[in-house]
Amino acid sequence: MSRLDRTRTSAHQLRPFFSSQNLLNRSDGSAQFDFGGSSVLCSVVGPAEVKLRDEKLDKATIEVVARPLVGLPGVKDKALEQNIRESLEPLILSGLHPRTMLQIVIQTMKDDGCILSTAFNAVILALLDAGIPLKSILGSVTCMIDAQSSEILLDPTTEELSRARSTHVFVFDNKSSVQSEQGKMNVDTDDQEAGTSSLAAVLFSDSTGMFTEQEYFECAHFCFKASQAVHGFIRTAVQKKLEKEYQQTQA
Amino acid sequence: MASIKVEQTGSIISTGPQIVLPGDLLPSAETGLLEDAPTAPVIKLGPGLQPMDDDSIAAVKAGVLKHTAVGNRWWVESNQRRYVAAAGESVIGVVVGKTVEHYKVDIGTAQPALLGVLAFEGATKRNKPDIKIGALIYCRVSLANKDMEAELECFNPSTGKADGYGELKSGFLIKVSLGLARRLLDPKTLILRLLGQHIPFETAIGMNGKVWIHSAEPKHTILICNAIKNSEYLNKDECAVMVKALFEKL
Structure with a gap:
């Protein structure tokens, strides 16, 4: 079946990625991440001074602020803040900077579906730019199940999402292949049946709508595959930035 | 994907910069961290590396993995803008x-x-x-x-x-990234040498990314500040062109 989004031919094709780090002058780290027509800008300040009220004696206080495209922040933005903060808290080694504050501001720039996934990827790039100590990196991909054809579409646009029976957001860390080496969980062998496999590395999963258990695991499987592409992209982005910094010191 | 290849030839890795991201593990074979080895060598970890819960050693920052054979030291050289104090700096x-x-x-x-x-x-x-x-x-x-x-x-x-x-006393203070400050402290640093060929000036560089500049005239100080800030993402030739252009306009 062809997609509503005419720029793509396959159901498992992602929109083109774009990212840019160190955009903002006065924050400690910043990044923009785009999935096609969806774009999120994220800034990180920290480790900075914390208000006495929010101070934690053994770790950094993590504050996430989400700003919508237009208007004042509402319930949706508060939910996004909470989702991102709760997924990042185990990832950030906040014990290394006790009694400090880490403020993450997320600004939606363009919305064409999958804002939560775009925000996750923008946040991780901004945290890398700020040099915040992390346990691992993450990559996020959204998928949906079409109401008519029951087909799984990766990275849907707003237009496609209007026909969704259910949508699923997944976040995976980059340690999954390590785990497979250690024999804990086999994740990315092609001949393995869909589902069951990839859940070892899930950092966050959010689903809305009606779906069966099997459909959920299929979605997890496809999103896991796609998240590998996001991880690869993040690695390339960081590599490009470092090459620019090192060009003077190399002969 | 998660394991990184490191070749030890001489004291420093010779195969170009080894880029690591948080979660990348130090290869246990190269660092001599094989399990149950009674004569396991002592390993010293610098910034950007942390022992994890399962006794492996992982990078926690994005940067270039560096190693010296003397003392078996490993660290990640990364750039950031926020200073975290370290003794002796x-x-x-x-x-x-x-x-x-x-x-x-x-x-x-x-x-x-x-x-x-x-x-x-x-x-x-x-x-x-x-x-x-x-x-x-x-x-x-x-x-x-x-x-x-x-x-x-x-x-x-x-x-x-x-x-x-x-x-x-007197002079002017600018803020640059920590990576640029470290580079400026290198006695061979290009931008300060280029500027020194044109005008005399005094400078003090802090590892916290703060650079103090003092010269005879305010317009020289402004020029030096701009040149240092601009030089961060330029290569050697572009630096020389930039400094030349700035002095022509003076």
Whole structure:
């Protein structure tokens, strides 16, 4: 079946990625991440001074602020803040900077579906730019199940999402292949049946709508595959930035 | 994907920069961290590397993995803008407060650092330096602990001499990234050599990304500041062109 989004031919094709780090002058780290027509800008300040009220004696206080495209922040933005903060808290080694504050501001720039996934990827790039100590990196991909054809579409646009029976957001860390080496969980062998496999590395999963258990695991499987592409992209982005910094010191 | 290939030829990795991201593991075979080895060599971890819960060693910052065979030291060289104090580093700070025993100095860390009023060359209880709020101080971090404010000193404790530390009078302060500050401290640094060919100037560079510049004329100071800030993402040729263009406009 062809997609509503005419720029793509396959159901498992992602929109083109774009990212840019160190955009903002006065924050400690910043990044923009785009999935096609969806774009999120994220800034990180920290480790900075914390208000006495929010101070934690053994770790950094993590504050996430989400700003919508237009208007004042509402319930949706508060939910996004909470989702991102709760997924990042185990990832950030906040014990290394006790009694400090880490403020993450997320600004939606363009919305064409999958804002939560775009925000996750923008946040991780901004945290890398700020040099915040992390346990691992993450990559996020959204998928949906079409109401008519029951087909799984990766990275849907707003237009496609209007026909969704259910949508699923997944976040995976980059340690999954390590785990497979250690024999804990086999994740990315092609001949393995869909589902069951990839859940070892899930950092966050959010689903809305009606779906069966099997459909959920299929979605997890496809999103896991796609998240590998996001991880690869993040690695390339960081590599490009470092090459620019090192060009003077190399002969 | 998660394991990184490191070739040890000589003291430093020779196969170009090894880029690591958080979560990448140090290869246990190369670092001599094989399990149950009774003669396992001692490994020293620098910034950007942390032992994980399962006894593996993983990078926690994005940067270039560096290694020296002497002492088996491993660290990740990364760039950031926020300073986290480390003992022994020279920094530039602004005095923001004063108590009976300490000056409070903003060195760019989360909390202001403490500089003892007696931590100067030749300072006694009778004869203390009088430093105003807002003054610039070039000093050394004497104590850095993640749970406490950093402590600073303006003299070498083994000789009692100032060693160039102290208040920086007049001049101009700019803020650059920590990576650029480290690069400027290299005696072979390109941009300072290029600028030095045209005009004389004084500079003090703090590891906290603060750079103090003093020259004969304000227009020279402004030019030097701009040149240093512009040089961060340029290559050698572009740096030379940039400096030449700036001086032609002067």
